[in-house]
Amino acid sequence: MRIKRRDAPWVHAALLLLVLVMLYPIAFAVGNSFKNQKEVYGNVLALVPDAPTLENYETITTRISYGRVVMNTFVIAFIVMAFKVFTSFIVAYAFVFLRFPGKDVLYFILISTMFIPFTVTMIPNYITISRIGLSDNIFGVLLPQLSDAMGIFLLRQQMRSIPVSLIEVARLERTPHRTIMRTIILPIVRPAVISTAIIFFINSWNEYVWPNLILKSKENFTLSLALQQFVGAEGSPDMAISMAMATATMIIPLILFSICQRYIMSTFASSGIKG
Amino acid sequence: MKSIRFEHVAKHYDKNPVIKDLNLTMESGERVVLLGPSGCGKTTTLRMISGLEDISSGNLYMGSRLVNDVESGDRNVAMVFQNYALFPHMTVFKNIAFGLRTYGLPKDEIKRRVAEVVRILELGGLEERLPRQLSGGQRQRVALARAVVKRADYFLLDEPLSNLDAQLRMQARKELVKLHEIYHPTFVYVTHDQIEAMTIGQKVVLMYKGEVQMADNPYNIYHRPANVFTARFIGSPPMNVVEGTLEGRRLALGGLGLELNDDWMEVLGGRGATKVKLGVRPESIELSATCSGRGLPVTIKYVENYGNKVGAYFDLNGTECIAALDQDVAQGRTLYWDVDFRKLSFFDAGTDLNIGYPEGYMTRGEAALPDAEVLLAGSAGRAEAGGGRS
Numbered sequence: 001m002r003i004k005r006r007d008a009p010w011v012h013a014a015l016l017l018l019v020l021v022m023l024y025p026i027a028f029a030v031g032n033s034f035k036n037q038k039e040v041y042g043n044v045l046a047l048v049p050d051a052p053t054l055e056n057y058e059t060i061t062t063r064i065s066y067g068r069v070v071m072n073t074f075v076i077a078f079i080v081m082a083f084k085v086f087t088s089f090i091v092a093y094a095f096v097f098l099r100f101p102g103k104d105v106l107y108f109i110l111i112s113t114m115f116i117p118f119t120v121t122m123i124p125n126y127i128t129i130s131r132i133g134l135s136d137n138i139f140g141v142l143l144p145q146l147s148d149a150m151g152i153f154l155l156r157q158q159m160r161s162i163p164v165s166l167i168e169v170a171r172l173e174r175t176p177h178r179t180i181m182r183t184i185i186l187p188i189v190r191p192a193v194i195s196t197a198i199i200f201f202i203n204s205w206n207e208y209v210w211p212n213l214i215l216k217s218k219e220n221f222t223l224s225l226a227l228q229q230f231v232g233a234e235g236s237p238d239m240a241i242s243m244a245m246a247t248a249t250m251i252i253p254l255i256l257f258s259i260c261q262r263y264i265m266s267t268f269a270s271s272g273i274k275g
Numbered sequence: 276m277k278s279i280r281f282e283h284v285a286k287h288y289d290k291n292p293v294i295k296d297l298n299l300t301m302e303s304g305e306r307v308v309l310l311g312p313s314g315c316g317k318t319t320t321l322r323m324i325s326g327l328e329d330i331s332s333g334n335l336y337m338g339s340r341l342v343n344d345v346e347s348g349d350r351n352v353a354m355v356f357q358n359y360a361l362f363p364h365m366t367v368f369k370n371i372a373f374g375l376r377t378y379g380l381p382k383d384e385i386k387r388r389v390a391e392v393v394r395i396l397e398l399g400g401l402e403e404r405l406p407r408q409l410s411g412g413q414r415q416r417v418a419l420a421r422a423v424v425k426r427a428d429y430f431l432l433d434e435p436l437s438n439l440d441a442q443l444r445m446q447a448r449k450e451l452v453k454l455h456e457i458y459h460p461t462f463v464y465v466t467h468d469q470i471e472a473m474t475i476g477q478k479v480v481l482m483y484k485g486e487v488q489m490a491d492n493p494y495n496i497y498h499r500p501a502n503v504f505t506a507r508f509i510g511s512p513p514m515n516v517v518e519g520t521l522e523g524r525r526l527a528l529g530g531l532g533l534e535l536n537d538d539w540m541e542v543l544g545g546r547g548a549t550k551v552k553l554g555v556r557p558e559s560i561e562l563s564a565t566c567s568g569r570g571l572p573v574t575i576k577y578v579e580n581y582g583n584k585v586g587a588y589f590d591l592n593g594t595e596c597i598a599a600l601d602q603d604v605a606q607g608r609t610l611y612w613d614v615d616f617r618k619l620s621f622f623d624a625g626t627d628l629n630i631g632y633p634e635g636y637m638t639r640g641e642a643a644l645p646d647a648e649v650l651l652a653g654s655a656g657r658a659e660a661g662g663g664r665s
Binding site for chain 1: 325326327346347348349352353354356357358360362363364373374377378421425
């Protein structure tokens with residue numbers, strides 16, 4: 001949308017306000033995480049601490065093994081992302097470019113699983129995972145999450161815009177499907193694949209309920225579970241420390257997103273099937 | 276051998292028949308054009324040859340091999356698609372070399388072959404460009420180059436020129452014939468444009484509603500149409516087809532009568548008093564102001580100007596006819612059509628099939644095809660000179 005010059009000041013003011021509303025909680029968390037105990041309770045609303053300190057972060061590293069928790073979270077998020085993207089990609093390819101009986105019915109069933117709430121599958125999954133001995137294990141967390149109808153849907157939409165004749169050219173040259181996917185489809189839908197991957201990664205990174213159900217021991221915790229420890233109902237919640245933990249939880253996806261965002265923008269700008 | 280033979284081939288999607296009982300032979304190295312209105316099954320026929328579409332029943336032979344169940348990759352076909360199907364993320368070079376790379380040819384050989392087609396199709400200097408950086412005509416030539424570089428036995432083209440403007444299309448037509456002369460594949464070309472069909476085809480296969488109406492050389496397609504559909508589809512304006520009744524030597528056309536000559540009586544005489552359809556090309560009708568005895572009087576009801584010719588409309592036995600004349604005529608005038616018996620066709624009124632011609636009439640049909648050399652005379656010389664074109 002283009003903003004008309006006459007309306008510009010008002011529109012900019014409104015947008016600025018929205019940005020502030022969105023950024024305030026983040027600034028609140030980051031700001032308070034650098035305050036000492038006294039200042040937090042004396043002046044909680046100030047965004048910039050008077051005497052910045054790292055003591056809250058030091059406390060975190062003494063109470064939990066931060067590196068281990070980050071590694072757990074990363075391993076889960078990365079494997080979930082990788083599998084979801086891979087399975088979504090090949091399934092979407094099959095739905096778009098292959099002919100097989102029952103294709104439409106199968107796709108309908110697949111897509112309708114998107115509308116099943118997590119709470120419905122939570123209990124059956126929990127029982128299954130514990131019966132096969134994967135409770136309190138990060139593989140128990142990621143096992144039920146290796147594919148995702150949403151990813152299939154998104155990538156299928158993208159692949160449908162690719163003319164079938166591109167695949168037919170390849171078929172005339174005896175090109176195997178894996179080569180078609182790698183050398184033709186992937187380069188064309190790369191921006192969509194990257195965006196989908198980021199969404200999957202961040203969703204898994206922030207996930208709370210399911211890991212909370214499976215993981216029991218602290219050395220297996222993910223960041224969101226560790227964060228919960230600092231804001232729990234037991235004992236007095238220590239606000240400065242919990243804000244430090246919140247900052248430590250969001251910093252990695254934030255960095256990841258800012259790196260990839262540049263990449264996404266450039267791929268969007270330089271690709272395009274129409275030419 | 277690079278021939279193609281359809282034996283009772285049918286194709287249907289679900290219950291809808293697209294091709295009904297197709298029997299057709301394409302000779303090795305022949306330029307065959309599949310022509311017809313949209314939805315007639317010509318593209319489906321082409322795709323069955325390529326193997327991208329399987330056949331529902333019947334047998335398809337390529338050379339001596341039955342290919343019903345042979346994968347497209349194993350049929351040695353190259354194909355040019357209507358939308359060119361260039362890979363948007365690959366350079367011109369990579370697009371052209373795509374097939375060669377999957378066959379694992381050595382790098383030097385790939386470079387040599389690509390360089391050759393780049394030279395022939397005048398794509399020099401564009402090798403590192405992406406398709407979106409090319410003009411429509413250049414993209415079309417890249418698509419051709421990618422098919423040519425494979426040196427396949429069968430060269431299939433699905434309306435490859437329909438996205439070009441009229442001038443480029445004329446040039447591309449000559450280029451296609453030139454390529455055929457160089458590599459000599461069996462060449463199957465789909466189009467709905469009859470000018471393209473006539474200029475490119477050594478054999479034109481006219482299809483309608485999934486059936487072959489006529490398969491012959493362009494001369495016979497034009498001058499000796501096998502049925503009324505062919506007569507009416509080919510030519511612009513199309514052939515005039517008027518129903519009449521045979522009454523002895525006389526062909527009754529409403530209130531008018533045409534006295535047939537001995538030659539035609541030999542062909543038509545045995546039919547007795549039946550209805551037939553008389554066919555005549557607009558440019559084969561000559562109208563004159565004076566009656567020469569057997570001239571049929573016609574009243575001009577409308578005149579339109581084609582630039583080089585004048586189209587004069589008149590009614591004959593309730594059917595609107597057109598005569599393409601060299602000179603302007605006045606609307607409302609009554610003129611006389613001095614019938615040239617050598618330029619008539621007759622069709623059975625029931626089956627719409629051509630009844631045949633007297634011996635010795637229109638003999639050119641058997642004698643000569645429009646030779647490739649005639650069409651090539653211009654383009655070949657230009658290619659050898661290596662004239663650069665931007």
